[in-house]
Structures are given as C-alpha cells and as structure tokens.
Amino acid sequence: MKIKFIILLFASVWLALLVRVFFLAVESNSYYSRLSQQNTIKHEKIAPVRGEIVDTKNRPIAINKLGFKVQLAPHLLTKKYKNEFEEEVAILTKLLPSLDKEKIIKNYKKKDSFYNHNFIDVVQFIPYEEMMPVYSVLNLRKNMKIVSAPKRYYPYKNIAAHMIGYVARANQKDIDRNQVLDLIGYTGKTGIEKYYNDYLQGNPGEREIKVNANNQEIEQLSYKSPQEDRKLTLSMDIELQKYISSLFLGRVGAFVVMKVDGSILAAGSFPNYDLNIFVNGMSYKMYNKLSSSLDHPFTNKLTHGLYPPGSSIKPLLGLLYITTKLNERWSVDCRSNLRIANRTFRCWKAKGHRHTDIVKAIRESCDDYFYEGSLILGNEAMSKGLKRYGFGEKTGVDMPNEFIGVVPSRLWKLRKYNRSWNIGETANMSIGQGDFLVTPLQIARETALVATGKLVTPHFAKYIGDEPYKVKYKDVLTQKEKRKLPIIRKAMYQVCNSPHGTATNYLSSKVTISGKTGTAQVIGIKQDIEKRKLEHELSYYNRSHAWFTTYGPSKKPQYIVTVMVEHGGHGGHAAGKIVSDIYNKLLELGYIKKR
Known part of the structure; x- marks a missing residue:
C-alpha cells in the first residue's frame, strides 16, 4: 500500500511539473514574447507639421518658420552620467550663446524620471540660420538629438489679427481635450487658428524601431507618415485687408466686407496687435498694458x-x-x-x-x-x-x-x-x-x-x-x-x-x-x-x-x-x-x- 502511495505521489509531482513546463514553454510564450518586444521595440510618434493659411489669392497669412529643437537623452542626472549631462549643456551654450543654461537644466529636470526612456526637449526652438553653422557638430553627439521643429509665423503681423488668431503653448486643459497636443506642444488659441485647429494640426505619424538595452536605435521596422501640411484657403483678400486697416489708424471699432453669399473678403477689430508676440511670448509689462487698455485690444x-x-x-x-x-x-x-x-x-x-x-x-x-x-x-x-x-x-x-x-x-x-x-x-x-x-x-x-x-x-x-x-x-x-x-x-x-x-x-x-x-x-x-x-x-x-x-x-x-x-x-x-x-x-x- 505504501509503495502505491509513493508511486502515486511521485507521478502527481511529475505531472504537475510537466503541466508547469508546458504552460511556461507554450501557453505563456505569447505573453513573454509581447513583454520582450516592449523591451526591444519602441513606437515613436512623429509630430505633424501644421498646415498653412493662405488668402483668396494664395498669399500666405500663417506659415511655419523653419527651425529646430534640441533633445537630450534621459537619465543623465544620475551619478554615473552627471559629467556627460554637464558636458552636453556646456557644448550647447558655447555653440549657441543665445541659450539660457538655467532654463535648459530646468526643462530637463521637469521631464526626467526613472520611467521616462524618451529623449527630453530642452530647447523648443532655434532658428534655421542660427542652427546650421553648428548643426553637424551637435548632431553627432550620442546624447543629443537635433529635431526639425517649425514655428508659427505671421508675415502680416497685426493685419486681421483677431480674425486669423494665433497659436501658443498648449496647457494641460488643451492636452486633456486633445492628446495629440502633448506631442505637438502648440495649439490654436483664438480666431481661425482655433476654429480650424484640429484640421490644421493634422495627425501624427509613427515609427516602429528596435532598440538595445541602452535604448539605442538598431533598426527601423516600420514607418507611417503623419497627415500634415493641410492647407486652409480663406476668402479674405490680404491686400484689401491691409488697405482698410490703414483707414482705421487711430480709431477703435470693427468692420466687415462680405459678399452677399456670406464670403468675408476683409474684417477687422481695432486696436489690434502683432500676432507673433503670442508665439514668441511677451513680457508681463506688455501684457498688462494691453489687457488694461480701455479700448480692449484683446477683444x-x-x-x-x-x-x-x-x-x-x-x-x-x-x-x-x-x-x-x-x-x-x-x-x-x-x-x-x-x-x-x-x-x-x-x-x-x-x-x-x-x-x-x-x-x-x-x-x-x-x-x-x-x-x-x-x-x-x-x-x-x-x-x-x-x-x-x-x-x-x-x-x-x-x-x-x-x-x-x-x-x-x-x-x-x-x-x-x-x-x-x-x-x-x-x-x-x-x-x-x-x-x-x-x-x-x-x-x-x-x-x-x-x-x-x-x-x-x-x-x-x-x-x-x-x-x-x-x-x-x-x-x-x-x-x-x-x-x-x-x-x-x-x-x-x-x-x-x-x-x-x-x-x-x-x-x-x-x-x-x-x-x-x-x-x-x-x-x-x-x-x-x-x-x-x-x-x-x-x-x-x-x-x-x-x-x-x-x-x-x-x-x-x-x-x-x-x-x-x-x-x-x-x-x-x-x-x-x-x-x-x-x-x-x-x-x-x-x-x-x-x-
């Protein structure tokens, strides 16, 4: 009887071991395969380029100024890589003296964490002409990425400002409404830029890449182009708009020139302001001056x-x-x-x-x-x-x-x-x-x-x-x-x-x-x-x-x-x-x- 019990116990243990081996080798294969891919394959979103706005005669009203943003590799603040981080910041500020060292460090610290394995934006925009003389030097550094980053520009400045509107940094409320803005960073805040924002911003593309244990890219597996450069053509004539704006110098008010079918050729609100100050950022002094004016230029x-x-x-x-x-x-x-x-x-x-x-x-x-x-x-x-x-x-x-x-x-x-x-x-x-x-x-x-x-x-x-x-x-x-x-x-x-x-x-x-x-x-x-x-x-x-x-x-x-x-x-x-x-x-x- 004892021998039968021992044989049964031995058989049961081996059966359990065989079941476990089968589960680990066959049934869990797909699970561990996915887990492995997460460690070796990354999905990288590609920000779309915002579409241009042109007038009825195809003259550009809102365009993208060519420039670049600078990114640094994550986890450089650890003791092991601290010297590398300081070296990257020193190189940046030496080759591009207009940059603020303290702001670079602040931007990096804000996004760096143990869980973040993506490169971190430390400089949002550097004009094309400023970057090109040093581009080749910076682009070769392993801890640094130079990424194309167009910036919104309004060539007519204050003309039709309230109608065209402007783009500015997306806040958390904007991002909660539209997750794409977390990638793009900018959104339409007023006027046509805001009304047609979802169309103009486009949809992001995606890159599937293989990386090693050090998060270095080995191979690109797939590429999906972003939906971008979506053009918006207005019925507005910017030449007519400029002329009528000159008639309103020193006046406060509004005008509209509209075809009987509803197409607006020109429209304005006065006083107005240069749209580019919202893209570039303005001082508190300027903002307070505009916002406290009895003529309400922001309205x-x-x-x-x-x-x-x-x-x-x-x-x-x-x-x-x-x-x-x-x-x-x-x-x-x-x-x-x-x-x-x-x-x-x-x-x-x-x-x-x-x-x-x-x-x-x-x-x-x-x-x-x-x-x-x-x-x-x-x-x-x-x-x-x-x-x-x-x-x-x-x-x-x-x-x-x-x-x-x-x-x-x-x-x-x-x-x-x-x-x-x-x-x-x-x-x-x-x-x-x-x-x-x-x-x-x-x-x-x-x-x-x-x-x-x-x-x-x-x-x-x-x-x-x-x-x-x-x-x-x-x-x-x-x-x-x-x-x-x-x-x-x-x-x-x-x-x-x-x-x-x-x-x-x-x-x-x-x-x-x-x-x-x-x-x-x-x-x-x-x-x-x-x-x-x-x-x-x-x-x-x-x-x-x-x-x-x-x-x-x-x-x-x-x-x-x-x-x-x-x-x-x-x-x-x-x-x-x-x-x-x-x-x-x-x-x-x-x-x-x-x-």
Whole structure:
C-alpha cells in the first residue's frame, strides 16, 4: 500500500511539473514574447507639421518658420552620467550663446524620471540660420538629438489679427481635450487658428524601431507618415485687408466686407496687435498694458463686441411694422417730443420731421415714427420678429465662441432681473437702445437679408484642403415681407442718395450704394436737458458709437460693407468716408465692375 502511495505521489509531482513546463514553454510564450518586444521595440510618434493659411489669392497669412529643437537623452542626472549631462549643456551654450543654461537644466529636470526612456526637449526652438553653422557638430553627439521643429509665423503681423488668431503653448486643459497636443506642444488659441485647429494640426505619424538595452536605435521596422501640411484657403483678400486697416489708424471699432453669399473678403477689430508676440511670448509689462487698455485690444469686436445697434436696426424693424399691424401708408406727425407715461422721448431732430411715412422714417432716421409704431406693435411681436431675422443668435461664422447679443423682452427681463417690463423700454428698443445688444457681424448679416431676402451664414473659409466651403442660407421672410422688401430697399437707397438722406453728404463712393446710418448712445440723456450737447462737445468715452451698414451696387447687390466706430459720434460723419473708400477700393481691385 505504501509503495502505491509513493508511486502515486511521485507521478502527481511529475505531472504537475510537466503541466508547469508546458504552460511556461507554450501557453505563456505569447505573453513573454509581447513583454520582450516592449523591451526591444519602441513606437515613436512623429509630430505633424501644421498646415498653412493662405488668402483668396494664395498669399500666405500663417506659415511655419523653419527651425529646430534640441533633445537630450534621459537619465543623465544620475551619478554615473552627471559629467556627460554637464558636458552636453556646456557644448550647447558655447555653440549657441543665445541659450539660457538655467532654463535648459530646468526643462530637463521637469521631464526626467526613472520611467521616462524618451529623449527630453530642452530647447523648443532655434532658428534655421542660427542652427546650421553648428548643426553637424551637435548632431553627432550620442546624447543629443537635433529635431526639425517649425514655428508659427505671421508675415502680416497685426493685419486681421483677431480674425486669423494665433497659436501658443498648449496647457494641460488643451492636452486633456486633445492628446495629440502633448506631442505637438502648440495649439490654436483664438480666431481661425482655433476654429480650424484640429484640421490644421493634422495627425501624427509613427515609427516602429528596435532598440538595445541602452535604448539605442538598431533598426527601423516600420514607418507611417503623419497627415500634415493641410492647407486652409480663406476668402479674405490680404491686400484689401491691409488697405482698410490703414483707414482705421487711430480709431477703435470693427468692420466687415462680405459678399452677399456670406464670403468675408476683409474684417477687422481695432486696436489690434502683432500676432507673433503670442508665439514668441511677451513680457508681463506688455501684457498688462494691453489687457488694461480701455479700448480692449484683446477683444474681437466683430464677434465678441456687444453694442446697442442704434438706428441701424430701423430697416428691419420697419419691415416688421409694415407687414404686421401697420402698412406702408401709416405715418406720424413727428414734433420731436413724444410723451410716454411719465417720460419724454425725443427725436434727434430738434424741430421734428413732421409728416413721416416708412421711407422718410428710414431715410431721415426719424425716431418718433419708430416710437409710435412700437407702441402699436408691442414688445412681444418686436422681439419675436427680430429673433426670426437672426438677432439674439449666433451668425454661424467660422470663429470660436461667438456672442449672441440680446433681444430684450418681458420674459428675458423677468428671468435676468426678476423685474417687470415697462412701456418705455419698448420705445427705447425701437431705436436700438436700452438693453438691445448686437455684434457688428450680426448687423452685416441683417443688411445682407435686406439686400438678398436670404439670411446667409458668414464665413472665412473658401477651401478646406481641396473641398470648397458650402454656402448656407436660411429662408426666414414671410411672403408678405418679401413683397414689401422693395419699400425698405428704396428707403435705404435714399439714405445714401437723396438730398435729405442721413449719409448722402458724407459719401464720395464711385459705386451707387444703399445703407443705414446709426448713432448709438452710450449714456442716457437726463429728462431736464432741453438742448442736447453735440457729439464733439462730449468727452470721448461719452460719445455715441457710430454705425454705417451698406450694400452695393444698389441695383444688383454684390457686397455688404459694415463699419462701426466706437465713440465716433454720428454714423455718416464717422464712417461715411471709410465706407466710400472701401467701395472705391473694391472697384479698383476689380471686385465690382465699372458700368
């Protein structure tokens, strides 16, 4: 019995050993094979080159400046390799005196760890011309890698700065959103650079390499090219952009030149800044100076500037009037003073406009007509109609974080302030004042609605790679509004061409245009003031914002030109010459053909 037990025990042990040997030799083979590959085969990501941005005539607006970054091998801070690390840093600073030794050491220490086996970036960018004389010397050193690293450059510096935007170092929040940025290091922060960042940055490639125990490359096993150099072509004309920017010297505000299909030829926000300072980095002193300016140079006023529209809103509000409770024959007797509740509402013309219908009300910008019309129509109908026309919503332009503005209403005020609406606010809203706020791009879009009968989506992109940007329209007008639209167009024509038009005396355009001026107050006028101060008599920051929005040529509209000058005073006076010069330039450049 004992012999049988010993034989069984012996057989069991050998069976267990055989099973274990089988598991280690056969079943675990794939596991240890993968483990071995991890020790000998590395997957190295290849950063893509950011795509260029060009204008409509293929002139480069945002390009990549050729340069290099310097990397050092990991684990050089250990006692064994400490001398090698100090030698590499000494060689670098000797051959490239512009480099900061302390910064190199700091960058290395930040990334070096026992678990990191990749080369570490110690210098992010060295210009091509500075690196080339010493490239061959540095590239031969075993602990050093010289890697191509293009840097974003904006050849036109401050021209269209807010529209183009800039790239800068990616922060942790950016990297969490897009893991590719951990490899690339830079991302679009504002403007077109941000909106189209994922397209422009491309996708990384990958290299599979075999390395030895010392992490030295032995063989390249595979190579996948990065998706890079993705080109973005804009509808913007940089020559036109430069010219209009020169017209805004010393002014604060915004402008847009847009085809009636929504393609933007030029757009600007002022004051602006050199985009390259964000790529290269700026001093705290410069940043504080820009950020504390009362003119807000960091704000893209085209899409983020919120302003009362003033009289620029009257054409569309007039269309709403004559297609709902009123008609084109309805008129008022403007005496310059209208009593509503316990408040006097004044027209801008001291003696009044007397008998005024819709055409005269827009041509001469009669406030009284719109006051009285608003009391008949009511706030709810006004708000609903203006929202249908596109106010209080994003235009859909290909720019990040666009503001929607405010179309005030009873419900809006109740939710925001927990207060009831009063009739005086309805009258204020009818002349584009009070809580009514718009962006300059919204005004341009609404002008296009009058010119074409369609609500377009503004856009900067012309081609995304080889794919043309798809033009988008919305049909928002009723059949009755479409039939009555010629009345509004007639009034806007007279604004710019009739002897009594508010813009006529300020225009020198060789193109026949239609439009609407606007003067948007930034401070209220006290009830006991009998005679208003003239705009030039007010202190600068108390002057009204000046609007002038137009389309041309009048008979066959092709372009929308909208100009807003902060604290410019009267719209025609402040913006009339700028608008005229823009149309004359469009004629000179061949965008508008001579008749």
